[in-house]
Amino acid sequence: MSGFQPPVFIPETAIAERVDALARRISADHAGVDDLLLVGVLRGAFIFLGDLARRLTVPCSVDFMALSSYDRGATSSEGVRLIMDVRVEIRGRHVVLVEDIVDSGDTLAFLIHTLEVRRPASLRTCVLARKRGPEGRLARLDYVGFDIPDRWVVGYGLDYDNKFRTLPYIGVVHAPDDD
């Protein structure tokens, strides 16, 4: 698979422009907040978070959460488990949760519940890509980079079997049951 270059779905320049626009909106929505906490969800969000954080004009801190990955074939509602929690206390803080992709929304809902019981001052969600699948959208999303069709996308942090994460653009590969 290493010789395969996934075709471009969203080019680097389009991602950069969209990240700029999201950063402006998030900064405007949090004007006056003295220390916004960005919580990145590993491993997929690190590139998106790296670019987004640098473009925010409000002071911010960064922390991470890691979840168990589920086996291919399992649905996302199965076995979501916190492997690494944030290090900082979020009670009373303004928080933006940063995710790479939302599919069923179950993982995001899990994260929102996990954080909301800690009573942050505010909690908003920011995702790079939202899949337009057959199901309705369950999780609340405040900032969405791109609405994408129900295809397997890779790059810019997104992976296929942990490959292609580091592509600078978002590309498309076949779904596992296509090949």
Place this chain on the structure above:
Amino acid sequence: MTIDGAAAPPPVLLSERQIADRVDQLARQISADHASVDELLLIGVLRGAFIFLADLARRLTIPTTIDFMALSHYEHGSAPSGAVRLVMDLRIPIAGRSVLLVEDIVDSGETLSYLRRMLEARGPASLKICALTRKPDRLTADVRVDYVGFDIPDAWVVGYGLDFDNKFRSLPYIGILPPATKS
């Protein structure tokens, strides 16, 4: 806490342009050195390395995969051995793999030396270390750093992933904190 989040931004030590140029060079060198590797495993050390890793990884021209480790110092200060507590270990076994450990900063080098020994015990095919910054004046450990972004003076630097009390991490450049800012 003596730093006001709204205070003037720290003066620039390394500009965005300088960092981007250097990251490009490092990526070319790392790609060339690993030209025959099927898949290079990049290990980012949280939290400081995530911006550097994001930029470096995208510029490599060889197939890569990513994993992360999170560390924490033991209570009662840092161990002289450089030993640290593993808050989150790798998900991927590294035996037989070509590995590049990506760090934000090398200070005394004791922690890095410990990490190198810990990872080498797992039997990777190769293990190299890439650090964005290194403070030569602070080095006490005898640890090989294969790729160094910048040798910097012994000052408190922030930005591009580096923090002071978890602040300034997301500055797009590397700035320098005047001594008076530290509490």
